[in-house]
Amino acid sequence: MGAERGKEETLAKKGKTVYVCQECGYESPKWMGQCVCGAWNSFVEEKVPEAAESDARRRGSAPSGRAAKPVPLGEVRSGERSRIQSGIGELDRVLGGGLVLGSLVLISGEPGIGKSTLLIQSAARIAAGAGKVLYVTGEESEEQIKIRADRVCGGRTEGLYLLAETNMEQILAAAEELQPGFLIIDSIQTMYSAELESAAGTVSQVRACTNQLMRLGKGKNIPIFVVAHVNKSGDLAGPKIIEHLVDCVLHFTGERDQELRILRSFKNRFGTTSEIGAFRMEEGGLVEVQNLSATFLEGIEEGTEGSVTAAVYEGTRPLLLEIQALTASSGIGFARRTAIGVDHQRLSMLLAVLEKKAGLWLQDQDVYVNVVGGLRPEGTSTDLAVAMAVYSAAKGVPLARDTLVLGEIGLTGHLRAVGHCDKIAREAARLGFRKLILPKKNAAMMQGGAAELALCPAENIREALQIAGLKR
Numbered sequence: 119m120g121a122e123r124g125k126e127e128t129l130a131k132k133g134k135t136v137y138v139c140q141e142c143g144y145e146s147p148k149w150m151g152q153c154v155c156g157a158w159n160s161f162v163e164e165k166v167p168e169a170a171e172s173d174a175r176r177r178g179s180a181p182s183g184r185a186a187k188p189v190p191l192g193e194v195r196s197g198e199r200s201r202i203q204s205g206i207g208e209l210d211r212v213l214g215g216g217l218v219l220g221s222l223v224l225i226s227g228e229p230g231i232g233k234s235t236l237l238i239q240s241a242a243r244i245a246a247g248a249g250k251v252l253y254v255t256g257e258e259s260e261e262q263i264k265i266r267a268d269r270v271c272g273g274r275t276e277g278l279y280l281l282a283e284t285n286m287e288q289i290l291a292a293a294e295e296l297q298p299g300f301l302i303i304d305s306i307q308t309m310y311s312a313e314l315e316s317a318a319g320t321v322s323q324v325r326a327c328t329n330q331l332m333r334l335g336k337g338k339n340i341p342i343f344v345v346a347h348v349n350k351s352g353d354l355a356g357p358k359i360i361e362h363l364v365d366c367v368l369h370f371t372g373e374r375d376q377e378l379r380i381l382r383s384f385k386n387r388f389g390t391t392s393e394i395g396a397f398r399m400e401e402g403g404l405v406e407v408q409n410l411s412a413t414f415l416e417g418i419e420e421g422t423e424g425s426v427t428a429a430v431y432e433g434t435r436p437l438l439l440e441i442q443a444l445t446a447s448s449g450i451g452f453a454r455r456t457a458i459g460v461d462h463q464r465l466s467m468l469l470a471v472l473e474k475k476a477g478l479w480l481q482d483q484d485v486y487v488n489v490v491g492g493l494r495p496e497g498t499s500t501d502l503a504v505a506m507a508v509y510s511a512a513k514g515v516p517l518a519r520d521t522l523v524l525g526e527i528g529l530t531g532h533l534r535a536v537g538h539c540d541k542i543a544r545e546a547a548r549l550g551f552r553k554l555i556l557p558k559k560n561a562a563m564m565q566g567g568a569a570e571l572a573l574c575p576a577e578n579i580r581e582a583l584q585i586a587g588l589k590r
């Protein structure tokens with residue numbers, strides 16, 4: 119109690135210094151080596167603004183900017199909030215069917231992954247259809263943006279306005295004057311509010327700027343896209359509170375030296391978060407990938423042990439992907455388990471089931487599992503494919519190239535049904551697969567399935583391995 123009161127008193131003395139954790143935003147009157155959130159060395163000195171007015175603004179007011187007055191729920195206008203199309207199908211899909219008016223969307227990703235490219239492309243298309251777009255850049259000059267726009271927008275830049283500015287008050291004034299239908303801030307870490315003394319990119323600045331943007335967006339019904347940096351571990355840089363403030367958090371990923379880019383949403387107040395968008399980075403900008411499964415399966419060769427095709431249902435479409443495994447004798451010490459794209463604990467469980475239920479002894483073997491294409495499929499429908507890939511690698515027996523494997527594995531070794539099996543089967547048949555190994559329950563539920571695809575139901579992992587020809 120005493121400590122709390124002491125902290126409040128210190129904060130009340132305006133113009134004094136506080137220490138803010140750059141990880142969680144916790145404010146402390148004293149510097150601390152470790153924050154309450156567990157982060158070490160994360161405190162940065164910041165000045166508390168002197169004016170009482172700016173303090174009130176710092177705390178924020180109603181997002182709409184209107185005076186607070188309770189409204190009966192029945193009188194609130196209902197129905198789907200109106201959306202505008204960004205003109206990029208894959209982006210609209212991830213957003214849940216387009217940009218919701220007045221929404222604040224955060225997009226993050228590794229440096230150079232293509233965030234600015236994606237935004238300038240959608241900005242140009244929105245400007246062509248839905249009115250003026252203001253692109254605010256704090257990282258590049260107007261000329262640099264122009265060069266990119268010339269390269270990726272095909273010369274269609276009518277209605278697109280650029281502003282190289284980092285002062286939030288100036289930006290708000292410019293937006294007030296231009297009245298854009300869509301606003302882009304690239305990036306939030308370079309913006310600062312003159313109301314605070316701290317440097318751009320600090321927790322209080324990022325928080326204050328986001329708050330100001332939220333008030334602008336909700337007050338004027340403008341959708342706003344905000345670019346945010348990521349930290350070393352790939353998470354969103356800055357305090358977690360930003361993620362709570364915004365309506366939607368998107369993450370743009372991919373390997374910089376490979377062309378494929380995946381856009382996924384971690385939070386979406388207006389749609390599902392299981393939808394993904396796929397792009398290819400080319401000379402002329404980002405190109406939407408319509409047939410993602412075919413892209414993932416491109417490089418698979420017949421007769422490769424340790425390679426199995428799995429399927430997941432992402433959002434509203436089935437996605438087929440290759441799972442690769444490798445086993446190698448481990449040196450002295452403990453055996454290594456490395457998983458990329460597969461949950462580590464899930465892999466440990468699958469290896470234990472393989473040992474107990476399928477007699478595969480891997481205690482002296484290193485095991486590596488990788489989902490090709492840098493994807494991280496969610497859910498458990500890839501369990502059987504992971505187990506089969508490990509089994510195939512360990513035994514040196516390949517699985518037929520035209521076989522798709524689907525199913526969750528329980529601790530008993532039994533296969534459990536997965537969702538949307540019929541849609542996955544149709545997609546598999548379309549892509550040339552001829553055999554689908556699946557849980558018995560799924561096979562029983564399938565009505566007819568696809569004509570060219572043979573359904574091979576299995577009760578448990580042992581049976582599935584036998585059907586696949588991996589185990590005698």
Ligand SMILES: Nc1ncnc2c1ncn2[C@@H]1O[C@H](COP(=O)(O)OP(=O)(O)OP(=O)(O)O)[C@@H](O)[C@H]1O
Nearest residue numbers: 227228229230231232233234235236399400401402
């Ligand atoms: N002429 C070009 N041809 C093909 N690809 C290009 C070309 N110029 C740039 N790129 C691609 O665009 C990427 C940079 O895109 P962009 O600037 O949109 O990334 P960003 O995520 O905004 O980066 P930052 O974090 O630095 O702002 C490069 O990494 C490269 O892959």
Ligand SMILES: [Mg+2]
Nearest residue numbers: 233234257304
């Ligand atoms: Mg950029």
